[in-house]
Amino acid sequence: MKIAQIAPLAESVPPKLYGGTERIVSYLTEELVAQGHEVTLFASGDSVTQATLVSCADVALRLNPAVRDHLPHQVVMLEEIRQRAHEFDVLHFHIDLLHFPLIRDFADRTVTTLHGRLDLPDLKPFYAAFPDIPLVSISNDQRRPMPPVDWRGTVYHGLPADLLPFTENPRGNYLAFLGRISPEKRPDRAIQIAAKVGMSLKIAAKIDNVDKAYWETVIEPMVKSHPHVEFIGEIDEREKADFLGNAGALLFPIDWPEPFGLVMIEAMACGTPVIAFGCGSVPEVIDNGISGILVDSVTEAAENVEWALRLDRRKVRAAFEKRFTAQRMACDYVDIYRNLPGVRIKAAPIRRSNGQALDLQAVA
Structure with a gap:
């Protein structure tokens, strides 16, 4: 599949220090590439990825002292995505809500993962105005404050299995x-x-x-x-x-x-x-x-x-x-991608770079 991953610009992908959303976008992007997908990452130019990187800001906005307002940079990224949307089978957004009016014409092949809290009072009328935008939650509890929307699934975060080594006998008390x-x-x-x-x-x-x-x-x-x-x-x-x-x-x-x-x-x-x-x-x-x-x-x-x-x-x-690897996370998302109403690809079995087949059902 040709997949666009759209990341926040505040931090690089992955972030140099703190940045949970950008870290998850990185893990997902790299795992999708490893599974054989053609992935394009829209992110800051100092991001590091095996995917095709589209630089939407020279460096992460939080680390650029010349940046006073993030909004103009985000709008420029959205215009780039609007012009190139036809190139992708699926567009996966991780930037909350700014893109919703933009994607009306191709929303049926997009998914937006909501990474933040959803219990703030200003959010309810917004999501009520866009009940047809496909959404993914990162926990079931996250959904509780929301009006009726188009939930496509809950996908728990995952990490590369070899990212943080197991320590059976910790040295520190x-x-x-x-x-x-x-x-x-x-x-x-x-x-x-x-x-x-x-x-x-x-x-x-x-x-x-x-x-x-x-x-x-x-x-x-x-x-x-x-x-x-x-x-x-x-x-x-x-x-x-x-x-x-x-x-x-x-x-x-x-x-x-x-x-x-x-x-x-x-x-x-x-x-x-x-x-x-x-x-x-x-x-x-x-x-x-x-x-x-x-x-x-x-x-x-x-x-x-x-x-x-x-x-x-x-x-x-x-x-x-058992529950929280990047491979499991990516497989969950691919299953959601293939079931979006605007996606018409009947995919071959996905294989990791080591040649091992993943047990995924291709959906037309």
């Missing part, structure tokens, strides 16, 4: 927090949990401009007042493997309807169990008692740290391999 410093991610809870159990906590996190006041007034004072808490800052993929793999457990103490939570499966890939508050998608991702522990409070989390540390890390990794 610490708990980990990885993500963003923001009120909904609740790093304050992570600090409280570590303090209650007397364990070290390492925080690897990005601080956006909008969250600087929260960092300076709430989290930074907590970090300074707890001698066993270490703030590392943003880390890259290489550092992530060591950071997660050598942790006793990942703390995921969120306080919002998390659409997916990529860091949970990153930890699972390393064999590291997750202690997570049961918000949003979390109960769909974590197999309670196998890949992690679901809790409802700081006290309950602290009481279950010892149990989490005793979980079999081989079973944590096995849960990842």
Whole structure:
């Protein structure tokens, strides 16, 4: 199939540091190429891919100090896509909603994965105005606030199986927090949990401009007042493997309807169990008692740290391999592509680059 993947321009694909959506677009794009599809990636020019790259900005917009407003750059990308839409069997958008009016004439061979929260009040009238645009959710819980729309499926995120190595015997006696410093991610809870159990906590996190006041007034004072808490800052993929793999457990103490939570499966890939508050998608991702522990409070989390540390890390990794690989994610999406009403291709069996056939049903 000829497939266009349309990524956000804020970060490169894959991102240099933080950037969950762009990371998933990268994993999906590379796996689709490996399965033999002809893939074109619309993204920033500093992206790295085996697909055909269409540069829609010289570098990721967040990393370009000359960029004041992202919108003009996004509109230029959409015009490029409009002119070239006829070249593709399927166009897969990962940019939320800006493209909806543009794709009316060819929406039946598009799909849009919604990567963010959908419970914001301004979104409901928007999606009610576009009930026929094919959509994919990244968890079933993500769908709850939405009006009736054209859901084509739920596709859980996946990682390349060899991206983050399994660590059976972690070297560090610490708990980990990885993500963003923001009120909904609740790093304050992570600090409280570590303090209650007397364990070290390492925080690897990005601080956006909008969250600087929260960092300076709430989290930074907590970090300074707890001698066993270490703030590392943003880390890259290489550092992530060591950071997660050598942790006793990942703390995921969120306080919002998390659409997916990529860091949970990153930890699972390393064999590291997750202690997570049961918000949003979390109960769909974590197999309670196998890949992690679901809790409802700081006290309950602290009481279950010892149990989490005793979980079999081989079973944590096995849960990842069963449910959250990039190969499974790509196969799910290909199945959705082939069932779009505007797609008329009857495809031959897909083969990976190693020649192994994938068990996919071709749909006319």
